[in-house]
Amino acid sequence: MDPFQLEMQCVLSTGGEHSRKMGLLQLLKSQFICHLIICYVFLVSGLIINLLQLCTLPLWLLSKQLARRVNVRLAYCISSQMVAALEWWSGTECTLYTDPESYPLYGNENAIVVMNHSFEIDFLCGWTFCERFGVLGSSKVLAKKELAYVPVIGWMWYFLEIVFCKRRWEEDRTTVAHSLQNLQDYPENFWFLLFCEGTRLTPKKHQVSMQVAESKGLPKLKYHLLPRTKGFWITVQNLRGTAAAVYDSTLNFRNNETPTLLGILNGKKYHADLYVRRIPLELIPEDEAECAAWLHKLYQEKDSFQEQYTQTGRFPGPIVSPPCRPWSLINWLFWSCLLLYPLGLLLAQLIISGSILTIVTSVALCSAASLGVRWMIGQTEIDKGSNYGNKEVPLNNN
Ligand SMILES: CC/C=C\C/C=C\C/C=C\C/C=C\C/C=C\C/C=C/CCC(=O)SCCNC(=O)CCNC(=O)[C@H](O)C(C)(C)COP(=O)(O)OP(=O)(O)OC[C@H]1O[C@@H](n2cnc3c(N)ncnc32)[C@H](O)[C@@H]1OP(=O)(O)O
Numbered sequence: 001m002d003p004f005q006l007e008m009q010c011v012l013s014t015g016g017e018h019s020r021k022m023g024l025l026q027l028l029k030s031q032f033i034c035h036l037i038i039c040y041v042f043l044v045s046g047l048i049i050n051l052l053q054l055c056t057l058p059l060w061l062l063s064k065q066l067a068r069r070v071n072v073r074l075a076y077c078i079s080s081q082m083v084a085a086l087e088w089w090s091g092t093e094c095t096l097y098t099d100p101e102s103y104p105l106y107g108n109e110n111a112i113v114v115m116n117h118s119f120e121i122d123f124l125c126g127w128t129f130c131e132r133f134g135v136l137g138s139s140k141v142l143a144k145k146e147l148a149y150v151p152v153i154g155w156m157w158y159f160l161e162i163v164f165c166k167r168r169w170e171e172d173r174t175t176v177a178h179s180l181q182n183l184q185d186y187p188e189n190f191w192f193l194l195f196c197e198g199t200r201l202t203p204k205k206h207q208v209s210m211q212v213a214e215s216k217g218l219p220k221l222k223y224h225l226l227p228r229t230k231g232f233w234i235t236v237q238n239l240r241g242t243a244a245a246v247y248d249s250t251l252n253f254r255n256n257e258t259p260t261l262l263g264i265l266n267g268k269k270y271h272a273d274l275y276v277r278r279i280p281l282e283l284i285p286e287d288e289a290e291c292a293a294w295l296h297k298l299y300q301e302k303d304s305f306q307e308q309y310t311q312t313g314r315f316p317g318p319i320v321s322p323p324c325r326p327w328s329l330i331n332w333l334f335w336s337c338l339l340l341y342p343l344g345l346l347l348a349q350l351i352i353s354g355s356i357l358t359i360v361t362s363v364a365l366c367s368a369a370s371l372g373v374r375w376m377i378g379q380t381e382i383d384k385g386s387n388y389g390n391k392e393v394p395l396n397n398n
């Protein structure tokens, strides 16, 4: 069997030979009641964990490092549920192409991850690799400030000391620097994700971005937006001595798949391929202009990797995929057992009571929660994305 077939598959199914069973399983996964259960467990457990995180605030006064370690584990209970949905519910395969010599370092050092921002679940594929290398709970990102208000995930990020930005350099330059410096004594290994394009790729944003590239005399990119270099420069500058390397990560999906979170929820299986190059931080210039030029060159290389992938269906280098771990599934099963039992009791009470007011109130609450979750899932949908990058902002506005 070739490496792809040898690839550890984290699926509940027993392989293609039971196509009838697979068909039934797929039908079950597309049932709304399953989505309700998954979202109910995610939302209620997430809010409980957010509350527990709030309770760790007094601990920060006694021991910041202990509070951080507690929050890493609490955050794992939330993010690992989404990883479980990707790996175990949808059975999505995530294949890693990388240098075998770099592989042992992954998860055992702090790193800055630079990744293309082209897919609605690129962050989730990133999280699945965090899970496989044991750094999911402490994973961090330079995220747009709007995400801080998303219940469960955004609130969780406050306690992980995630770095938020307004995507306005004059304001970000100080706040981002301070937030990054704050991570210098972080007690757990972490990966800091930077989507240098700053927004998800769309045809319109690509067109505007390539006009900017032309105005700067920079080579056009076919598969990426022009990277924003200031955030990368400030991140490298403030994590020198804290992060050992940049993990240049290029993600794509087989057969031109356009994966979505709703697809994952419906149990749709995708095939993600990630090409990672480990670049020691000392190879990155300290001077801002040289660092910017270095990043532009990196994105030109990433563009060539995507071209090769489009032509051949593979990235350069060997496949060295880390196996799935059971903990994300175990965590989901724990929260499901804990929360579905009282839900069952509540529903039984509701039916027995027969009180119209109680039933109407419950239905109203469930509808509000469903709308809330649908809004949260909408945060990942590119067609609901921001206007950032849709027009060239005059330089003096930056
Ligand atoms: C082994 C396995 C390896 C890896 C596993 C993979 C990943 C796992 C790791 C971690 C996982 C952790 C978490 C994942 C979970 C969730 C992630 C969630 C996602 C949220 C992410 C986001 O929110 S992305 C949006 C926020 N982030 C950014 O914007 C970062 C990039 N931006 C910057 O860095 C910016 O510089 C800035 C934000 C700091 C400031 O932006 P601003 O626009 O104000 O100023 P800029 O200087 O950047 O922009 C002006 C310059 O840009 C030029 N330019 C280019 N294109 C345009 C355009 N279309 N319009 C205007 N200007 C443009 C312009 O010419 C200026 O150029 P200069 O030469 O003057 O710089």
Ligand SMILES: CCCCCCCCCCCCCCCCCC(=O)OC[C@@H](O)COP(=O)(O)O
Pocket (backbone or CB within 6 Å): 038, 039, 042, 081, 082, 085, 120, 123, 144, 147, 150, 153, 195, 198, 199, 200, 265, 373, 376, 377, 379, 380, 382, 384, 385, 386, 387, 388
């Ligand atoms: C348990 C598994 C399934 C449960 C599903 C229930 C709800 C799921 C809630 C998901 C909330 C995720 C929020 C964080 C991820 C956002 C990722 C992202 O990509 O943000 C976009 C920005 O980068 C750029 O924004 P744009 O300028 O492109 O606009």
